[in-house]
Structure formats: structure tokens, C-alpha cells
Amino acid sequence: MATLQKIRNRGVFIGIIIGGALLAFIAGDALKSGGSILANSRNEMAEIAGESINIRDFQNRFNHSLEVNKLMSGQNSIPSEQVERLREQVYQQMVQEFVMNREYDELGISVTSEELFDMVQGRNIDPTIRQLFQNENGMVDKDQVVATLKQLIAAPNGTPQKAYWLNIEESIITQRNLAKYNTLVQKGLYMPNALVKDMAAKGSKKVDFNYIVKSYNLISDSTITVSESEIRDYYNKHEDLFKQAESRKIDYVSFDVVPSTEDYKETEKWVVDLKEDFTKEVNDIQFVELNADNDFNAYYFKEGEITNSELNAFAFSANKGDIFGPYFENEMYQMAKLHDVKMLPDSVAARHILIRPINGDFKSAEAKADSLKALLAKGSEFASLAKENSADQGSAVNGGDLGWFTQGKMVQPFNDAAFSSNKNEVKVVLTQFGAHVIQVTNMSTPVKKVQLAIVDRKVEASQKTIQTAYAKARTFAGKNIEKDAFAKAITAENLSRRTANLKRETKLIPGLENSRDLVRAAYNTEDMESVLLNGDNSAVFEFGDKFVVAFLTDIKEEGIASIQEKVSEIKRAIRQDKKAELIIADMAKNSAGAQSLLSVAQKENLELKNATGISFQSFQIPGAGIEPKVISTASLLGKGKISSPVKGNQGVYMLVITNENSDEVSDVTVEAFKSRLEQGYQYRTNYQAFQALKDNANVIDKRYKFY
Incomplete structure (x- = not known):
């Protein structure tokens, strides 16, 4: 059917659309049966808002998506990397549908049959349909849309064409619902004019200032004491700073397979x-x-x-x-x-005429190339024939000229013909691109060159060597099945202990080929005292040319990290606060009554530095780094006035404004500024609104149990 071919031809465009909402038409039962799925927790691959998603439902959707991709590409198999991307896409789509459909139901958002008709063949054609059915004039051929729909209605259920169309319909419905939701949220955003005007005014003001900074590093850590009670108080007051994502850590040793x-x-x-x-x-x-x-x-x-x-x-x-x-x-x-x-020669200059085969007919292409060669022999002009006949439009406009090129730059048959030709000799040669009429127009001075036939064999480990490495790993695992023995044996046998921090979604551990099985093993146990086991209940994992024995050494749950894990970090923060207090007190004393910042710098033995063109919206200070408190102070400080000490990220600052200027803030300027702000918020809405709903749904990803 022509429609199927057209969809294939537009595979990239449709792939993007389908990537957004490809598989919704088979989702209904899977996503509405949450309660019944809970009966078999072993098959639970995700939990969304307390409802379970079964691995069988996910696999059905994934398999369907895989078949659709094969049909679209015309391939019988899909590369493994693409399969992984597709699996991730299907999962994210399931999550999005589940989260958003609940919201649509609550808000009453839907697409009516009349609206769908309008999107497909009415006055407001959806861009997807427009892309599929536009004619050579860029207009939508509605007669073709109607004819295609009649064919699809008559087609048996399950045919590829019908499946394609159902996917496309569901995708445009999903996109329309999402657009309605985002518009609803965006319409609820409001930027007060007074706030916008204040922000525009602050953003228009730019200042130059001199400053001094006394680094925290000037005070030794050993001179600052931090008590346990201070650590506890800081931890309790700053819990939000210690939020952590879930992760797991493993220690492992590898027994490399090295040729003997x-x-x-x-x-x-x-x-x-x-x-x-x-x-x-x-x-x-x-x-x-x-x-x-x-x-x-x-x-x-x-x-x-x-x-x-x-x-x-x-x-x-x-x-x-x-x-x-x-x-x-x-x-x-x-x-x-x-x-x-x-x-x-080292290089040649040549021109060519490319005749592409039609429907794979290389013989006809070669015959046409031979006829063009004959015309050249009779005196026809090469450049004219190239412009009229060559399928290589990049060179055809220049009379087929390819310029100078060295050996190995062209496909082999073309290369061989060009470098074995005499100057101005015309040859016909076949490559995977078609039939070429080639003429070498110039060449460098020929020199002696040699061609070598090389027989090579890479040294690889024999089966005996592989078995020896495996036996070492198995013996080590058997003797050191518990954590303490594992740690002692590494030292005793002078082995190298390696560590890997893992997330649920980690696909590859650096240095270990195809190591997803080890990640799954780490997430399928809570036991940190015994060696990890693979799917065959063996303690030896095989990854490429390595055999690995591993232990789970740490489990971090999502939430607030324990105080024990953050002691060092808290101590550093408290020390910095105490250093800041000491420096601020010292600076305040030395700046009392000072008439200039230079005099304070001299008392503190600090260098007087300067910054220019800093506004309230500046991200950092050149030479000082990211210092938002200093930027804020500079934006509000009056010209010529020395600031009080400012606690920054790198040290304590004092500054004085040396120059300031402001752009005119007119109503037009404010309106343009407001428009930019609103546009930025609207762009963020599309992502952040869904992300907030997703966070609220408490999505628990358990795919690690299966993939």
C-alpha cells in the first residue's frame, strides 16, 4: 500500500511523533488493571501512585514497538543499542501516560471524535497528518486522506497499515491532550507588572567596583574546633542539603584473561x-x-x-x-x-559522471556510462555531459570536477581506476554508488610504490588459558565467600580491589564489558556480607576477557543521608562559618573609619582588585568566580560607599562602587522583558509540570529485576 511506503519514507519524522506517544492504543488494560496486577509482586517492574505495572504488560508493549520499528525501517532485526533506547522509550511512555491520564481525567481534558475529525481532515489539520499527505504544492490532499482512511477501515485488524494508522491517531490525540494541559498551566502563570519593572530596572543597572577578598584558606583548619553538638545542630537545620539519590556500591576483583x-x-x-x-x-x-x-x-x-x-x-x-x-x-x-x-602518483585530479542504477539495475547504468564514454570519444564535451547526466550534483555543477585527491580517499574500485589511468584517459568503473565515467585530468609525478600482502594472526588466549583464569576466580570466590575473608584475601594475594558506584539504571561499569548483570545482582540483594551471585547462582561473573568476584558494600536509599555519612562535609561547612566570623570581625575592626578601600587593603595586606560591568543578573565575577552575595551587594550599594564585610563562597569580601550606569527602562523595555520572562516560564512549564506530577506519583522503578 502506498501509505505504508510513504510512512516508511518519512520514518524519521514519524519516529519522533511515535516516540512521544506510540503505543497508547494497547495501553488501556495494562494501565487500568493496577489493582489486579498486585497479586504477583515478582512480576512487578514499576509502581506508580501505589499501583503496580506488570512486566508482561510492559513486554507486550515493547514487543509491539519493536515490530513497528522493524516495519518502519524495513529491517528484520534492530541493533542492540537501538533496542535499549526503545526499551527506555517505552518505559518512559508508560510512566507519562499513567501520570498524565490521571490528571486529564481529574481536569476533564479529552479529545472528542469531532475534534479528531477536524485534526485529520477538517480545517485544522494536525502537523503530523499535514506532513504525511501534503502534495507537491505543500497543500494537504484531503481526497488522499479520505481514500486512505477508507482503505484502512476495510483492512483486517492487525495489518501493518492499520497498526500504523492507529498509532498515528493515538499519538496526535496524546499530543493534543498534552498541549491542552500545558496551555492550562501556562494560563495560570502571572507576572505582576511591579515585579517585572523592578527586575528590569535592576537588570539594566551595571556597576564597576573595586574589592578585596580574604580567603578562608588563610586560616588553618587545625585552629578551628567543631563539637559533636555543633555537627548535630547543623545537620538538623540543613537537612535539605543532604538529600541523596539511591545508589549502591560494590567492591570487586577481576581475574583477567591474558594470553600465556x-x-x-x-x-x-x-x-x-x-x-x-x-x-x-x-x-x-x-x-x-x-x-x-x-x-x-x-x-x-x-x-x-x-x-x-x-x-x-x-x-x-x-x-x-x-x-x-x-x-x-x-x-x-x-x-x-x-x-x-x-x-x-601521490595524488591525481579527476572528474566523473555518476549514473545511479534504477531499482538496482547496474547493467543498465553501466550501459549508459559506456554510451557516454563513446560520445566523449567522438568529441563531446565532458563538462556538458556531466551537467546533463551525472547523479552527483555536487560535482556536476562543476562539470564533474572532483579536484585533487590522494590514494585511499575514494572507494576502492574508483581509487584503483583513477590511480592506474594515464592523463586524460577515460574509463568506466562500477562502485556501490553506480557506474562512473572517470577521466584523470592531472597527476603528480609518479614514484615507486609497493603493495604488500600481509598474513596476520592476533595472539589470543587459548581455551586452556581461559579455564585457568576462571579456575583462579572460582577458587578465590569459594574460599572468600564472606566479606571479611574477601577483604583479607585481596591484601594477602596482592590483588587490586576496585570500586564501582551504581544506579539502578547503570548499564555499564567502566572497564567491564556488558556488565549489566553485575548491576542487577547488586540490586537484587540486601546482603552485604556474602559474595554476589549471577543468574546461574555462581559467584563468578564473566565480562569479556575478565572474570569478576564482587561484594555489595554500601546501600544508599533515596532521601536524607545519615549524619555519619556527612560528618566531613558538615565539619567543613562549620569551619568555614567560623572562619568567616573571625575574618568579618577582623575586617570590621580594620575598616572602622576608613576613607578608602585601599587603606583597608593595606591594613589587611590584601590586593585591591576590580570588576566591571556587573549587574544584578550576572552569573559570576571574573577572577572571583560564582559569588551571588557579592553581586547582590554590588547591585544595591551606593556609589563611593564602602560595603560591610560580605561572606562569600571563597572568602570574605569588601567592595566600593567606582562607576555605575543604567539603560533607560521604558514601558516598551519592561514589556519586552516581561515577554521574555513569560516565554521562559512557558518553556519550563512543559517539563516541570510533568516532573512535579511524576514526583507526586512516587514512581518506583524496578526494571533492574528484569533488565
Whole structure:
């Protein structure tokens, strides 16, 4: 059906829309059956506002989304990274639907059938529908919309076309409901004119000032005492400062799979044993493709380009067919055969005409290219033929000219044809892009170049080596299944203890390939005294070339951190407060009766600094950093007046305004300022309103149990 192809062709655009509200049409039962789902807590993958979401419902939606993406892309499989993104998208969509639908029901927000008709084929066509059905003039073809709808109504349930359309309808309904809600919230925002005028006036004022700062670091921490009662009082008064997200910490040791001496010898022997056959081989390229780890490299090297100096010397003194090695390089045993020697330029200038195949018909494309070559032979102008026939519009406008390029810059068949041509020779060559008519128009002076056929084999751990590493890990885990024994064994065996801080959503632990299973294990237990177990009930995790044994060492719940966890942080804050009090008292004494800030600076032995163009809306002071209290003081301080000591983030400040100027604050200025503020708040509404509802719904994510 043409509609299906059109949707596929517009896959990126529709993907964005579907990403916002793709799967709502199958959500009803899953999201309305919360109470009944509670019967099986083992299958609970999330909890929203006290209601349970079952993993089966989520998986059904995810599987459906996966199939829709396959249909849209025309692919039979989706890359693993995209699958992970899709799984996250489906989850976030479920949360959004659940949270917002409750709000819509309470507020009476909905889309009527008449409104949906208007969005699809009425006067107010939704942008999604407009994008799908607009004609070459940019107008919506309503006849096509109606014809498509008739076809979809007649189509059996479950057909891809019908599923697409249902998704699109649900997506535009969801977007319309969300737009109504956001508009409702935005209409409730109000900026009092007096407040706006005051903010505009403060923002228009810019000041230059001199200042001194006495750093807290000038007072040694050892001279400041902090009592336990002070710590408790500070903690109780500043609980909001100690909010923490949930997290878990693990300690682990890894037993790396490293090739043994025997593995190196076996790999070298494998290469040596091939040398006689390689010497006799006539088809070097085929031999390399069949035996080497890396494909044949068709590049022609000039003298000095081969980084291995001994191989470079061999290549430019040997005869074709001679072999160098085996030699060891980049963790591989290799041997090189001099495959070819040619006089070639370093760079060429060329032009081309590209004939793209229609429906994969390369023969017809090649036939057309041959006909163009024949016309050139009869005297036709290359530039004219390129402008009229080339599918490469970037070069066609310049008569097909590609300019100068070096070896390896073009796809291999094109490269080979260009660098093996004589000046002004015309060739036809096929690449994955189509048929090219190529003419080299200029070239640098040819020099001797060589082509090497290299057989290589990377040194990798044998099965015996892998089993040895696994046995070490298993023995270590078996002997140290408890936390204290684990810690002692690490020291006794001189192993390296590693630590990882984890979130529920952590996908990868740095240095451990595909390590999500270890994260899940850490979140599927509360036991911090015993070794972690994987899905096979084994204490040994395998991640790439590492075997890992791990312990859960810390659990932080979301909420307020304990006073014990924050003692050091609290002590630093109290010390800074006490230092500030001492410095403020000292500065107040030395500034009493002072006629200038310079005299205070001299008494305090401090440098007099300056800042320019600072306003109430400034983020920081150049040279001083983020100091909001100092900026606020500067904005309100009268010109020429020395401020009282100001407690800042880095130290205690004193300042004096040396210059000030203000832009005119007219009614027009205030109105423009108000408009910018309102626009900023409206943009924030779309995110913050939902985030507030989500926080209120107390969403508990339990996906770690399954993924």
C-alpha cells in the first residue's frame, strides 16, 4: 500500500511523533488493571501512585514497538543499542501516560471524535497528518486522506497499515491532550507588572567596583574546633542539603584473561607453518582473505610510509614474491609478501559522471556510462555531459570536477581506476554508488610504490588459558565467600580491589564489558556480607576477557543521608562559618573609619582588585568566580560607599562602587522583558509540570529485576 511506503519514507519524522506517544492504543488494560496486577509482586517492574505495572504488560508493549520499528525501517532485526533506547522509550511512555491520564481525567481534558475529525481532515489539520499527505504544492490532499482512511477501515485488524494508522491517531490525540494541559498551566502563570519593572530596572543597572577578598584558606583548619553538638545542630537545620539519590556500591576483583607464553608460541608457530604455502601461492589476495585476521590492504606505499623500518627497507629492495617475517607487531604475528610494485602518483585530479542504477539495475547504468564514454570519444564535451547526466550534483555543477585527491580517499574500485589511468584517459568503473565515467585530468609525478600482502594472526588466549583464569576466580570466590575473608584475601594475594558506584539504571561499569548483570545482582540483594551471585547462582561473573568476584558494600536509599555519612562535609561547612566570623570581625575592626578601600587593603595586606560591568543578573565575577552575595551587594550599594564585610563562597569580601550606569527602562523595555520572562516560564512549564506530577506519583522503578 502506498501509505505504508510513504510512512516508511518519512520514518524519521514519524519516529519522533511515535516516540512521544506510540503505543497508547494497547495501553488501556495494562494501565487500568493496577489493582489486579498486585497479586504477583515478582512480576512487578514499576509502581506508580501505589499501583503496580506488570512486566508482561510492559513486554507486550515493547514487543509491539519493536515490530513497528522493524516495519518502519524495513529491517528484520534492530541493533542492540537501538533496542535499549526503545526499551527506555517505552518505559518512559508508560510512566507519562499513567501520570498524565490521571490528571486529564481529574481536569476533564479529552479529545472528542469531532475534534479528531477536524485534526485529520477538517480545517485544522494536525502537523503530523499535514506532513504525511501534503502534495507537491505543500497543500494537504484531503481526497488522499479520505481514500486512505477508507482503505484502512476495510483492512483486517492487525495489518501493518492499520497498526500504523492507529498509532498515528493515538499519538496526535496524546499530543493534543498534552498541549491542552500545558496551555492550562501556562494560563495560570502571572507576572505582576511591579515585579517585572523592578527586575528590569535592576537588570539594566551595571556597576564597576573595586574589592578585596580574604580567603578562608588563610586560616588553618587545625585552629578551628567543631563539637559533636555543633555537627548535630547543623545537620538538623540543613537537612535539605543532604538529600541523596539511591545508589549502591560494590567492591570487586577481576581475574583477567591474558594470553600465556604458550599462546604466543602457538600463534607464532601457526604463522611460521603457513610460510611455505604463502611462498608458493599465486593468488596472494585470496590467500590473505582465507587465512589472515585482517583483509587484504590494496594500498600502495611509497618509501617511508611503512612504519616498521625493517619492513620498509625490505619492501623497497626485495623482488616480487619475496617474504618478510614472521615478525611481531601490535600484538600480532605477521609476515609480509611483496605483492606488486608500480610507478604511481601521490595524488591525481579527476572528474566523473555518476549514473545511479534504477531499482538496482547496474547493467543498465553501466550501459549508459559506456554510451557516454563513446560520445566523449567522438568529441563531446565532458563538462556538458556531466551537467546533463551525472547523479552527483555536487560535482556536476562543476562539470564533474572532483579536484585533487590522494590514494585511499575514494572507494576502492574508483581509487584503483583513477590511480592506474594515464592523463586524460577515460574509463568506466562500477562502485556501490553506480557506474562512473572517470577521466584523470592531472597527476603528480609518479614514484615507486609497493603493495604488500600481509598474513596476520592476533595472539589470543587459548581455551586452556581461559579455564585457568576462571579456575583462579572460582577458587578465590569459594574460599572468600564472606566479606571479611574477601577483604583479607585481596591484601594477602596482592590483588587490586576496585570500586564501582551504581544506579539502578547503570548499564555499564567502566572497564567491564556488558556488565549489566553485575548491576542487577547488586540490586537484587540486601546482603552485604556474602559474595554476589549471577543468574546461574555462581559467584563468578564473566565480562569479556575478565572474570569478576564482587561484594555489595554500601546501600544508599533515596532521601536524607545519615549524619555519619556527612560528618566531613558538615565539619567543613562549620569551619568555614567560623572562619568567616573571625575574618568579618577582623575586617570590621580594620575598616572602622576608613576613607578608602585601599587603606583597608593595606591594613589587611590584601590586593585591591576590580570588576566591571556587573549587574544584578550576572552569573559570576571574573577572577572571583560564582559569588551571588557579592553581586547582590554590588547591585544595591551606593556609589563611593564602602560595603560591610560580605561572606562569600571563597572568602570574605569588601567592595566600593567606582562607576555605575543604567539603560533607560521604558514601558516598551519592561514589556519586552516581561515577554521574555513569560516565554521562559512557558518553556519550563512543559517539563516541570510533568516532573512535579511524576514526583507526586512516587514512581518506583524496578526494571533492574528484569533488565
